[in-house]
Amino acid sequence: MAINSACGLSEKMETFCREYVTDFNGTRAALAAGYMPKNAKVRASKMLAEDRVQSFIAQLSKPRLDRLEITADRVMDELARIGFGEPSKMEGLKYSDKVKALAELADLKALYPDKTVNLKGNLTARVTGLAQIMDELDGADTGTGPGSAPEA
Numbered sequence: 001m002a003i004n005s006a007c008g009l010s011e012k013m014e015t016f017c018r019e020y021v022t023d024f025n026g027t028r029a030a031l032a033a034g035y036m037p038k039n040a041k042v043r044a045s046k047m048l049a050e051d052r053v054q055s056f057i058a059q060l061s062k063p064r065l066d067r068l069e070i071t072a073d074r075v076m077d078e079l080a081r082i083g084f085g086e087p088s089k090m091e092g093l094k095y096s097d098k099v100k101a102l103a104e105l106a107d108l109k110a111l112y113p114d115k116t117v118n119l120k121g122n123l124t125a126r127v128t129g130l131a132q133i134m135d136e137l138d139g140a141d142t143g144t145g146p147g148s149a150p151e152a
Helices: 011-023 026-032 040-048 051-068 072-084 095-109 130-142
Strands: 116-118 124-126
Touching (some): 011 026, 011 051, 072 095
Antiparallel strands (some): 116 124
């Protein structure tokens, strides 16, 4: 496999990256780059795990992100708006959207270890950090959490 690009990618991999940034569909991009249909999904997954592919995709995406003014702060602000918003006041927002937004925020912040929590009925979500935050708040109510005053 000949390496053609300045990024150290083969022509096929470079085509995959260019296709991927059009709609962020890895399987479709792999097919467009010429990978076999039966292996396209696996090839896309493997390529997306490579640092040099991620680097080239970031390089290709930067002009669009700059033009749209998409920043980490804007993404996190929007996730927070959804996660902490009142579903009845936001058209189309469901409880599951709130859970997903909060989970994504917690993952982005990477504050605490992973923990699975049961949220309302049979809805279970793997939420990074949210469970520990809730535990700490519960401890604060009883005077045993972080920041509570020592007993006299």
